[in-house]
Amino acid sequence: VTADHWTFVTAAYGLTAAALVLYWRRLARKERELQTLARKSSPQHRPRA
């Protein structure tokens, strides 16, 4: 009977899921940072001369 090696299956799917979620969270964080930067550089936030 062939061994199933479920540990390896879990490792492959777990690693993929973790890396994809981390990349997605990185994109979301970058988006928040850019929104903050854009708000700061908008005309309402610029100091009056």
Next chain:
Amino acid sequence: VIRTLGWLTIVELLVGLVMAFGVAPREVTQGNVQRIMYVHVPLILASYVAFGVLAVASVVYLIRRDAAADRVAHASGEVGVLFVGLGIATGSIWGKPTWGTWWTWDARLTSVAILFVMYLGYLLLRGTIDDPERAARYSAVLGIVAALDIPLVHFSVYWWRTLHQPPSLMKPGGFTGSTSILWPLLVNLLAFVLLYAYFVAHRVRLLRAEAEVTA
């Protein structure tokens, strides 16, 4: 549109998981460890799509000097490197119980490692040049040259004697296995292509916003 694409991708990935673990049969010779194929093969094929798009966008950039094409190439390169890196890692995890080793320098594994390093170099090159126009131009040339490795990776299993098995899907004569394996594989392939499209669309939007903020 990006949000809808995101939800569609999540649904497709969940269907893919159900197909891989609930519908696909337990493989006779390898046992359940063969289920790694339903993530490993789609990751590698989606990375081919990513690098193909990168090459086309790079050609468009060099002809038209269109910043939008450069952003597509940049985003596609980033997602392609992530996918091919994961493809190598999942292949290595699959290789240990089936081949008895995590890694071997056969033609397929070596050529895919070169592919990974070349596109990693592509991203590093983009990051090291301050002038955006020069960075776009140099990386476009590298992106086109690196794409020449894709057929080498794919056909390496035919051209040299390798430990890696021949392609499951893209081969002369088409898929010859059972449809109970083919459908889960195709559903997962679609899921990863959708995920690629979602990540690229999101990243392109961020690159455009970055360019606007720094302008």
